[in-house]
Amino acid sequence: MGLLDGKVAIITGAGGGIGRAHALLFAREGAKVVVNDVGGARDGSGEDAGAANLVAEEITKAGGQAVAHTESVTEASGAQSLVRTAVEAFGRVDVLVNNAGILRDKTFLKMDEAMWDSVIAVHLKGTFLVSQAFAKQAVSQGEGGRIVNTTSVSGMQGNFGQANYAAAKAGIYGLTRTMSIELQKQRITVNALAPIAKTRMTEDLPMFQGVETMTPEHISPAALFLASDLCADRTGYVLAVAGARMYAFKVIETAGRFKEGDGGVWSAQEIAEHWDAIVKA
Structure with a gap:
C-alpha cells in the first residue's frame, strides 16, 4: 500500500531533475500524476512538449497513471488549465507540488528587467497562480489538500549573482507562510522545500563539480512526506535537503x-x- 494511494498529484516542472524524481516517486506510492512542464531551456527559452510526455509515459509503462500538461504556469489560463486537466483525467485534486523554475543569473548591477521579470514570473507568480487554482478546487471538494512549494537557500540567505532568483524564492517563503495561515481552516497544509541538488539547472556550478551525493532522489522523499498523511497537520514549514542532510529554515526574532x-x-x-x-x- 502506497502513501499516496488514491490521491491525485499535480507537479509542475516535472519534465526533468527534481520534478521528475517527485513524479516517479509519487506514482510508485500510488498517486495519479499530472506532469506539467513546458520543456524549455534552463533560462526559460523555447518549448518542448516531449519532456512532460516522456515522464508521463515512463510512469504509465511502469504501471502507474499519469497525464502530461505543457502549458506555462506564468499565465492564469495555464494554471487553470492544469487543474482542469487533473479533474478531467482523474476526477479531483489532492496534492500540488510547485517545482517549476528557471535561472537567469547575473550580478545585480548587470541584471536587466527581462531577466528579473522572467524569473519572478515562473517561480513566484507561477506558484501563486497554480496554488490559487488548486486551492479553489480543493475547497470545492471539501476534503482538504496539500501544497508543497519550492523555495531555496538563495531565497532564505541570499546568493551572489541571483538577485532575481533569490527575491522570487524569498517571496515563495512569504507566500507559503501566508497561505498556511489562510488555508488551515480549509484543511489544506502548505509547506515548502529548499532543495540543494545537482540537476540540469545547477550541474555547472562549482559546488557540484565531481559531486554525486546530492541528487534529485535525495529531495523527493521530503516532498513525499509533506504530500502524505504522515505530515498530519504540520503547515508553514520550510524543509531543506542537501544530500543526506535534512534540516529546517526558520525566521527568528x-x-x-x-x-x-x-x-x-x-x-x-x-x-x-x-x-x-x-x-x-
Whole structure:
C-alpha cells in the first residue's frame, strides 16, 4: 500500500531533475500524476512538449497513471488549465507540488528587467497562480489538500549573482507562510522545500563539480512526506535537503532590548550603542 494511494498529484516542472524524481516517486506510492512542464531551456527559452510526455509515459509503462500538461504556469489560463486537466483525467485534486523554475543569473548591477521579470514570473507568480487554482478546487471538494512549494537557500540567505532568483524564492517563503495561515481552516497544509541538488539547472556550478551525493532522489522523499498523511497537520514549514542532510529554515526574532525613558523612542546613537544586544539571538 502506497502513501499516496488514491490521491491525485499535480507537479509542475516535472519534465526533468527534481520534478521528475517527485513524479516517479509519487506514482510508485500510488498517486495519479499530472506532469506539467513546458520543456524549455534552463533560462526559460523555447518549448518542448516531449519532456512532460516522456515522464508521463515512463510512469504509465511502469504501471502507474499519469497525464502530461505543457502549458506555462506564468499565465492564469495555464494554471487553470492544469487543474482542469487533473479533474478531467482523474476526477479531483489532492496534492500540488510547485517545482517549476528557471535561472537567469547575473550580478545585480548587470541584471536587466527581462531577466528579473522572467524569473519572478515562473517561480513566484507561477506558484501563486497554480496554488490559487488548486486551492479553489480543493475547497470545492471539501476534503482538504496539500501544497508543497519550492523555495531555496538563495531565497532564505541570499546568493551572489541571483538577485532575481533569490527575491522570487524569498517571496515563495512569504507566500507559503501566508497561505498556511489562510488555508488551515480549509484543511489544506502548505509547506515548502529548499532543495540543494545537482540537476540540469545547477550541474555547472562549482559546488557540484565531481559531486554525486546530492541528487534529485535525495529531495523527493521530503516532498513525499509533506504530500502524505504522515505530515498530519504540520503547515508553514520550510524543509531543506542537501544530500543526506535534512534540516529546517526558520525566521527568528531576537529578544531585542527595550528603551527606557524618553517615551521609548530610540535615538540613532543609542541604536549604535546597543546594537549587539538588539541583534543577539
